[in-house]
Amino acid sequence: MKTFKKPFLIIFFLSLAFNCLGQEKSLLLFEQTAKIIGIKNSDIHLQFAVSQDFEDHLLIVIPEIAEEGDGYMIFNSNIILKDKKTGEIEAVFKGEKEWYSDAVRIDQIEIEPTIYQLNKTNVSFGLKVHYANQSRPNPTSSIELSLFAFDGEKLNAVLRNFPISQHHGETDTTCKGTFEIHTKELKISTFYTNQYADLEFVNSIVLYEQDDDCEKTYSQSIEKVETLKYKGNQYVSNQ
Structure with a gap:
């Protein structure tokens, strides 16, 4: 049993390190993209921010806090399409008060x-x-x-x-x-x-x-x- 413990711990900590690195990269992606389209970092709801790779494109979704109160939040939607090769933003869709989260x-x-x-x-x-x-x-x-x-x-x-x-x-x-x-x-x-x-x-x-x-x-x-x-x-x- 002891012979398996050390390799297992190495794999565990490597996986943890890669996971943390991936989260840092995602955070950086959201914050950099938000800055380009005029969203403050404090207004990003990171829990729901998401991205998806496609063959030629990268799609990014940044929920922007439009309003919040006791038991509810309202978000503007920001859908950003990037060219994967150049990293340039190709198109942006903005929806005002698109998503409601309450009861x-x-x-x-x-x-x-x-x-x-x-x-x-x-x-x-x-x-x-x-x-x-x-x-x-x-x-x-x-x-x-x-x-x-x-x-x-x-x-x-x-x-x-x-x-x-x-x-x-x-x-x-x-x-x-x-x-x-x-x-x-x-x-x-x-x-x-x-x-x-x-x-x-x-x-x-x-x-x-x-x-x-x-x-x-x-x-x-x-x-x-x-x-x-x-x-x-x-x-x-x-x-």
């Missing part, structure tokens, strides 16, 4: 690793915001998707805060209760509206009940398809 709090902001091709000249980047409350009788969580299309010059929000996951329950604060779950999977359609591909969301709906022992006593599954079409300057539901 239903923000848990995470996530950049999707997939790029969506909307037409020959526009690709889009996906951004997910995870929400949840802390209610035992009425637990709720959700994920909202936004798509930002890049046309070579600008980032445009073509889909904003569209719910792709919803979980809601009514319980006795322990196990017994009724629950409803919606999970939507995005598919890029082969059909086009106003020169943009339609978005098809396959909505898998599960309704179920639990007893006092947390065992399911009833379950029903439904599947629906919702199509969003590009009209004006964004995607809207066709329903």
Whole structure:
């Protein structure tokens, strides 16, 4: 056992060192980028700041504190696209008071690793915001998707805060209760509206009940398809 202890400790401390170095690099990236676009370091909410590497681009999301009070925070969104080769900023999208975190709090902001091709000249980047409350009788969580299309010059929000996951329950604060779950999977359609591909969301709906022992006593599954079409300057539901 002793022969394994020293190599294990070396690996552990090396991993810890690389992790700390990665965090320092991320912090530096966020602060340098924020300075370029005019955001104070004190206004960056680092817990939710995130970046994602793509083949030719680096996408950075910097939540900027717009307002905060007792039990709530409001954030401006800052979506920055950089050229990986040059390091230059290619486009910036700013959303005023875009995200609210209160009784239903923000848990995470996530950049999707997939790029969506909307037409020959526009690709889009996906951004997910995870929400949840802390209610035992009425637990709720959700994920909202936004798509930002890049046309070579600008980032445009073509889909904003569209719910792709919803979980809601009514319980006795322990196990017994009724629950409803919606999970939507995005598919890029082969059909086009106003020169943009339609978005098809396959909505898998599960309704179920639990007893006092947390065992399911009833379950029903439904599947629906919702199509969003590009009209004006964004995607809207066709329903």
